[in-house]
Amino acid sequence: MIKEKETRIIQHYFELDRYEEAVPSIEKLFTNDPLDPDAFYYMAVVHFSKCDYESARKMCEQALYNGFDSVPCYYLIGQAYEEEGNFQGAEEAYLSALELEPENGDILASYGYLMVKVGFEDKALQLLEEARRVAPSSERVNQLILQYYFAKSDQNQQLLYIQKVMESASSEIVVLVNLGFFHALKNEDKAAMEYFRQAFLQDPTNTDLLKILEEYNQLTHPLFFPQRVIKKAGGPAIIYTLFMVIAILLFFLKQYLVLLPFAAIYIVLCIYTWITPFFYKRFLNGKI
Amino acid sequence: MEKYELYRVMIERDPENAQAWFLLGEECLEQNQLAEALNAFSLSMKDHKMKNLVITSLRKYLLESEPETVLEPEPEPELELETELETELEPEPEPLPVQLKLIQGKVVSIEERLPKKVTFSNVGGLEELKKTIDMKIIKPFVNPGLFAKFRKKSGGGILLYGPPGCGKTFIAEATAGECGATFYPIQIADILDPYFGVSEQKLRDVFETARANRPAVLFFDEVDSLGYSRSKAHSEHTSTLVNTMLAEMQSIHTGMDKLLVIGATNMPWDVDAAFKRPGRFDKLVFVGPPDQEARKVIFKLKLAGKPVENGLDLNLLAEKTKHFSGADIENVVENAIENIIVEIIENGAERLLRMEDLLQIIENTKPTTVEWLNTIKNYIKFSNQSGLYNDAAKYLKENYL
Amino acid sequence: MSKMNALLQPSIEKDWRETKSYDIQRLLWVAFIGGPIPLMVLGTRNAKWLNVRQLHINLLIFLGIIMEIGECAIIYLFANGTLSAEDRVMRYLLKLASILLFLGYRAVLTKPFQQHMVTNGNITKILKPAIVWILLGGVPELIVLALGLLG
Numbered sequence: 001m002i003k004e005k006e007t008r009i010i011q012h013y014f015e016l017d018r019y020e021e022a023v024p025s026i027e028k029l030f031t032n033d034p035l036d037p038d039a040f041y042y043m044a045v046v047h048f049s050k051c052d053y054e055s056a057r058k059m060c061e062q063a064l065y066n067g068f069d070s071v072p073c074y075y076l077i078g079q080a081y082e083e084e085g086n087f088q089g090a091e092e093a094y095l096s097a098l099e100l101e102p103e104n105g106d107i108l109a110s111y112g113y114l115m116v117k118v119g120f121e122d123k124a125l126q127l128l129e130e131a132r133r134v135a136p137s138s139e140r141v142n143q144l145i146l147q148y149y150f151a152k153s154d155q156n157q158q159l160l161y162i163q164k165v166m167e168s169a170s171s172e173i174v175v176l177v178n179l180g181f182f183h184a185l186k187n188e189d190k191a192a193m194e195y196f197r198q199a200f201l202q203d204p205t206n207t208d209l210l211k212i213l214e215e216y217n218q219l220t221h222p223l224f225f226p227q228r229v230i231k232k233a234g235g236p237a238i239i240y241t242l243f244m245v246i247a248i249l250l251f252f253l254k255q256y257l258v259l260l261p262f263a264a265i266y267i268v269l270c271i272y273t274w275i276t277p278f279f280y281k282r283f284l285n286g287k288i
Numbered sequence: 289m290e291k292y293e294l295y296r297v298m299i300e301r302d303p304e305n306a307q308a309w310f311l312l313g314e315e316c317l318e319q320n321q322l323a324e325a326l327n328a329f330s331l332s333m334k335d336h337k338m339k340n341l342v343i344t345s346l347r348k349y350l351l352e353s354e355p356e357t358v359l360e361p362e363p364e365p366e367l368e369l370e371t372e373l374e375t376e377l378e379p380e381p382e383p384l385p386v387q388l389k390l391i392q393g394k395v396v397s398i399e400e401r402l403p404k405k406v407t408f409s410n411v412g413g414l415e416e417l418k419k420t421i422d423m424k425i426i427k428p429f430v431n432p433g434l435f436a437k438f439r440k441k442s443g444g445g446i447l448l449y450g451p452p453g454c455g456k457t458f459i460a461e462a463t464a465g466e467c468g469a470t471f472y473p474i475q476i477a478d479i480l481d482p483y484f485g486v487s488e489q490k491l492r493d494v495f496e497t498a499r500a501n502r503p504a505v506l507f508f509d510e511v512d513s514l515g516y517s518r519s520k521a522h523s524e525h526t527s528t529l530v531n532t533m534l535a536e537m538q539s540i541h542t543g544m545d546k547l548l549v550i551g552a553t554n555m556p557w558d559v560d561a562a563f564k565r566p567g568r569f570d571k572l573v574f575v576g577p578p579d580q581e582a583r584k585v586i587f588k589l590k591l592a593g594k595p596v597e598n599g600l601d602l603n604l605l606a607e608k609t610k611h612f613s614g615a616d617i618e619n620v621v622e623n624a625i626e627n628i629i630v631e632i633i634e635n636g637a638e639r640l641l642r643m644e645d646l647l648q649i650i651e652n653t654k655p656t657t658v659e660w661l662n663t664i665k666n667y668i669k670f671s672n673q674s675g676l677y678n679d680a681a682k683y684l685k686e687n688y689l
Numbered sequence: 690m691s692k693m694n695a696l697l698q699p700s701i702e703k704d705w706r707e708t709k710s711y712d713i714q715r716l717l718w719v720a721f722i723g724g725p726i727p728l729m730v731l732g733t734r735n736a737k738w739l740n741v742r743q744l745h746i747n748l749l750i751f752l753g754i755i756m757e758i759g760e761c762a763i764i765y766l767f768a769n770g771t772l773s774a775e776d777r778v779m780r781y782l783l784k785l786a787s788i789l790l791f792l793g794y795r796a797v798l799t800k801p802f803q804q805h806m807v808t809n810g811n812i813t814k815i816l817k818p819a820i821v822w823i824l825l826g827g828v829p830e831l832i833v834l835a836l837g838l839l840g
Contacts, residue, residue: 004482012480015523016516016558088701098697117808119708119740120700127696151807153800172519185803197670202520204557204667213670237717237788237795244785248778 002032010042019049037068044076053080071101078110087118105135109144116148124148139168143178150181158182173202177209187231189219221284223276226269236273291315299433306335310342317349321503321546323430323468331433407465411458412585413578420679421446421463424571429467429503429548445537445549447511447569449556449680451660453615456552456575457509463550464505472498473507476514479529487525488532495536503546511551511569512558520558530560537568554660556677557667564676574679576687577613577657580606586614590621597640605646611655611688623649661688708805709738711815713798719819720791721784724760726826728787729753731818732794738813739801749793756786761833768837 006025013022023046029039044059057080064073078093094111098104112127128148131141146161162182166175180195193216200209218224230239243266250259292315298308313328329342408418425446427434448456457473464471474494481487491514498504508514515534518527540547551569553559563569578586583606591600609617624645632638661684668681713735720728729750736746760783766772772779 005477005480008480008482008487009477012476012525013513015521015526016513017520017522018513021513085707087705087707088699088703091699091701095697095699102693102697113808115700116804117707118701118705123696123700126692130693130696147807151804153803170522200670201557201667202517204663205555210666217670235714235717235795237720237792240721241785241788241792244781244788248781248785251778 003029003036003038006032007038014042014045017049019046022046035066037063037066040066041068041073041076044073048076048080048083051083053084056080071097071104071107074100075104075107075110078107082110082114082117087114090114103134105131105138106140108134109138109141113144113147116151137168139165139170139174142168143174146178150185153185155182155186158185173199176202180212184216189216189228192216193220218277218280221280223280223284227273227276230273292319304334306332306338308332310338310345313342314345317345324432327431327433405465406458406461408462410465411455411462411582412589413580413582414459415581417459417573417575420573421459422466424573425463425548426466429469429546445540445551445569446571446573447556447559447563448550448552448573448575449677450554450575451577451613451657452554453613453656454575454577455614457507459575460505460507460550460552463548464507467503467505467548469503469505469546469548470498470501471505471507472501473509475509479514488528491529491532492536495540498547505548505550508549508551510553511563512553512555515551515560515563517558517560518562519560530562534560534562534568537563572676572679574677574683576680576683577611577655577661578617580610582614583609583612583617586617587621590618591641594621594625595640597642600643600646604643605650608647608650609655611657611661612650612653613655613657616653616655616657620646620649620653623653708740708801708809709811709813710798710802710805711735712812713795713802715815715819716794717788717791719815719823720787723819723823723826724783724787724830725753725756725790726829727819727822728790728794729757730822730826731815732791732798736794736798736801739798739805741797741801745797749790749797752793753790756790757829759783759786761830764830764833765837768834 006028009025010022010029013019013025022042026039026042026046029036029042033039040059040063044056044063047053047056047059057077060073060076060080064070074093074097078090078097081087081089081093091111091114094107094114097107098111101107108127109131112124112131115121115124115127125148128141128145131138132145135141142161142164146158146165149157149161159182162175162178165178169175176195176199180192180199183189183192183195193213196209196213196216200206200213203209219228230236233239233242243262247259247263247266250256250262292312295308295312295315298305299312302308309328309332313325313332316322316325316328329346332338333342408422411418448459450456461471461473472494479487479490479494481490494506498506515530516526518530521527537549540549549569551559551563552575556572559569564572580603584602587602587605587609609620612620624641627649628639628641628645664677664680665684665688668677668684671677711731716728716732716735719731733746733750736749763772763779763783767776767779
């Protein structure tokens with residue numbers, strides 16, 4: 001009974017993404033049975049959530065040794081290796097899991113996305129398509145396919161898969177973050193900021209989101225309007241090129257009266273774009 | 289309860305109706321709601337003719353309740369016989385050379401064994417918070433009549449939020465004490481059950497038990513893990529729990545039912561938005577880090593009974609521990625004691641805890657509330673002035689930024 | 690099933706390496722201050738890290754070399770007095786050419802850079818290699834200048 005009760009509490013905290021709060025219950029499982037394979041697996045998940053991937057792998061290996069279901073163990077080991085940057089180890093673990101369960105959509109998609117990372121794009125696409133075939137309504141599968149299209153800058157597919165993730169996602173934050181990225185990749189800063197803001201308000205402890213939001217907060221500040229115009233026009237290089245071409249033309253046409261204020265405006269604009277970030281950081285950042 | 293409602297309607301129609309107030313008082317006495325009864329009687333005594341009736345009614349109530357506490361039970365005849373026999377058989381004991389003194393006192397009563405009732409007098413400092421809770425919670429709870437008169441809804445629970453370790457549970461317990469209500473603390477582990485539907489049933493039972501033992505304060509610690517936002521949860525289990533709790537809370541009318549629900553959380557943003565609507569946790573109260581006066585009291589309490597040097601400057605300690613939570617202060621004292629023990633073991637020379645020991649630890653300790661305060665600061669910054677956490681924003685502006 | 694079997698064979702070899710990238714917008718400063726040589730070196734390095742097609746890399750190197758030769762020729766003409774030192778337009782045109790070369794690199798790198806940012810997200814710092822290559826890039830131009838002045 002202890003085991004069932006503590007397991008329920010652990011699973012409850014896992015559903016809430018509060019992995020560390022499950023630790024006291026996991027410890028109770030260990031007290032109850034020091035070789036409990038479930039406890040080892042749960043502990044592995046906790047370590048994984050804390051980015052302690054080596055411990056996560058070790059715990060998972062122990063869970064596997066003590067008789068825990070092999071597929072989730074290999075899958076978690078694969079994910080830990082992937083986070084550590086050991087893509088060969090990750091591939092080996094994913095393949096071990098897929099050997100036992102070749103029609104597991106989540107693992108197929110994870111392996112497919114790993115192939116995107118390492119540059120085997122044909123294989124990646126085939127694996128992601130296979131994952132979609134076997135698990136069309138899996139949140140993880142749709143999310144990884146969406147990330148593939150984010151990477152490939154394919155906006156039509158991005159929209160399609162954002163829709164699919166919205167249908168399959170259990171959490172609103174995932175949808176909001178995806179929409180944020182969609183607009184960010186289209187350089188639509190204000191829309192991106194709004195989605196990231198809403199996502200952040202759902203989870204203000206998310207430091208990654210905070211970092212993104214701080215950047216967008218700066219980008220979308222009225223002070224940075226000229227920078228936004230420059231970005232829309234193609235960046236400082238394009239503006240410089242345009243300026244130079246026009247300036248040289250005016251020079252050859254001997255239109256010095258126009259050239260001088262034109263050059264002055266450009267120089268002022270340059271200085272403005274250099275000093276505004278410092279001004280923002282000094283006087284505006286962090287104000288509520 | 290029907291009579292109660294009837295008298296209430298009468299009072300609502302004519303608040304000056306002294307007889308209705310008297311009848312309401314009598315009804316409350318029958319329900320054992322002494323505080324409310326006294327309130328009703330005092331209002332009925334505005335008409336001097338009612339004075340005698342009130343006194344008679346109260347006397348009757350006291351006489352009815354007295355036998356349990358005042359009157360001693362008649363000694364049983366068998367026991368008397370036995371005593372007589374014993375006295376006959378046993379010879380008189382010889383007087384002892386030294387006269388033993390009768391130990392003054394009485395048999396330990398169960399009351400002494402029960403946990404002591406906590407009230408605001410046990411909470412040091414935090415005057416503003418106490419005042420807020422008094423106005424927002426205790427007054428409507430103890431004196432619903434006034435609120436009924438102005439048709440002010442006194443229902444709904446309160447949500448205490450703030451950094452961890454700042455005494456939300458203690459404040460809730462003290463609130464219950466002030467309301468003269470039984471305190472029922474509920475943890476997530478009390479509710480969760482591995483079997484389908486049992487968790488929801490347990491939750492309903494908790495409310496039922498509290499209703500049966502009113503006046504009561506039902507306190508949900510870490511309410512965010514029980515009432516977790518449904519839009520963020522990864523499973524249906526969480527949603528059914530939230531729905532059950534919402535339904536239970538919706539059916540409570542705090543003033544009438546004499547049942548108050550208090551939730552405490554470090555993560556108010558994780559609590560489902562439906563809980564923050566009127567009729568549920570419609571009052572959000574910020575329990576921030578203790579103020580200077582409270583920190584002084586905490587130091588005093590934590591250092592009590594410890595081998596400390598005379599003349600410790602509690603004011604200075606409180607001054608140096610801005611933003612420290614109660615738990616942080618406890619940690620400071622514990623660490624200082626630990627250091628002394630190590631020193632004594634190493635040097636063999638015993639000494640008392642000195643001011644410098646504490647100050648040194650304080651200097652090397654970062655208050656744990658800072659992370660939370662930063663999080664709420666960022667939340668407020670990006671929430672486009674939703675106004676939900678205004679009191680936290682006020683605290684930040686006055687003390688943190 | 691055989692297609693599936695083929696898919697479930699290991700593909701990553703031991704000498705596999707992760708993609709890397711500088712912030713490609715920073716290459717603008719390299720082009721602006723340093724000219725074609727540092728831009729070619731750092732841009733080509735970045736393109737290789739991001740597995741850009743060799744053809745595109747070679748094309749940009751070719752353009753860069755032509756630009757560098759042009760620049761050296763102009764510096765030589767300045768040095769031996771054929772072109773007037775007051776002729777600022779020529780200098781501006783040289784700068785413009787470098788910026789255009791940067792736009793070429795940016796065009797080739799943008800998509801792989803976005804893929805790298807989505808799948809990896811790490812940016813390699815450019816400051817130190819940029820300073821080193823800007824200084825080294827100035828050496829041939831100094832030599833040409835010296836030759837022009839002496840000749």
